[in-house]
Amino acid sequence: MMFPTQEINILIVEDELLIAKNLSVKLEKLGYKIAGIVSSGADAIQRAGEIKPDLILMDIVIKGEIDGIETATIINQKLDIPIIYTTAYADDETLQRAENSGSYGYLLKPFKERELHATIKIALSKHQEAVKMQTLIALAAAKSNNRSRFISMAYHDLNTPLTTIQLSAEMLEDSELCKTPETPNKNVARIKKAVSNMSGLLEDILMLSKAEAGKLSLNLDSLNVTDFCCSILEELQPIVTDKHILNFRAQTKPLYANLDVKLLHHLLTNLLSNAIKYSPNGGNVSLELSCENQQIIFCVRDEGIGMTAEYEGKLFQQFERGPNVGNIKGSGLGLCIVKHIVDLHGGTISVESAIDKGTTFIVALPFLGH
Structure with a gap:
């Protein structure tokens, strides 16, 4: 979505008056309106509350x-x-603090007009989609006879702008602006990661909506489950840190079953990515594959933060998250979807966990071999 620059009011927070004036001139040249210039945190908080600008350019080092x-x-x-x-x-510690505070971008001085303009446009687009996403999540949590139809419409309405943001970030990454210094590349990477996270959340909401409306169906195919598990572990390598050890244990003979490939991919990816995410200090994350009583057994183990017995009872409910997750991000939808997938296959899922000792999910799906 395009934003008419003349309708965008920007508050500048900068304690160097000359830099603030120079930035103001650049913004006005680009067609933006300057809502005000302040030099301290206290003044910024007060003015933001008074004028409610469309965007704030915030210097990190201020009075x-x-x-x-x-x-x-x-x-x-x-x-x-x-x-x-x-x-x-832009040292790494500062970048991390900035990211944790929920910023929409990062600009290095001295400012280049094209980079300034591009970063502002991407930030405004990201914010608009975040607002829509909040509305969509609220809709998903509400009880409505038309919820499924509304969510489907919202999904398609949001997906196109997200693609636009992703393409804009890639164009910015490829431009001369990001060749030097290195830091702006990290900024673009964060934008792309945010878009990826939002797209994943959209997919989760749409899948959950279909499941609850009874429109999520099985498309069974004969599958080499052993090879399939190996391919999923390879896909997850980019999110595995140096502190994690990813293991796969299976019998020597390949296991075959008739399963829904797409839904199984979603199920295992969710459980394994959770195992990695909720093991912030690292440790072993393992996927164990076996066959027992005409069932395929998937066992996902980690050595992470674990969960309380009280939370285990709420584990598969929408929007529920453990009280000990801290700053680890998540929507509370993933395990609810996993449960729907298991139920569709006529299987079972159980969990064993203890605080700071790790968690084990055991999924058993009906086995139909060759």
């Missing part, structure tokens, strides 16, 4: 007792305004 990242965190708690950080340097 006062709190820096730009702390200021942005406070603003985000009160107002839904996209914030882009600006700074003269």
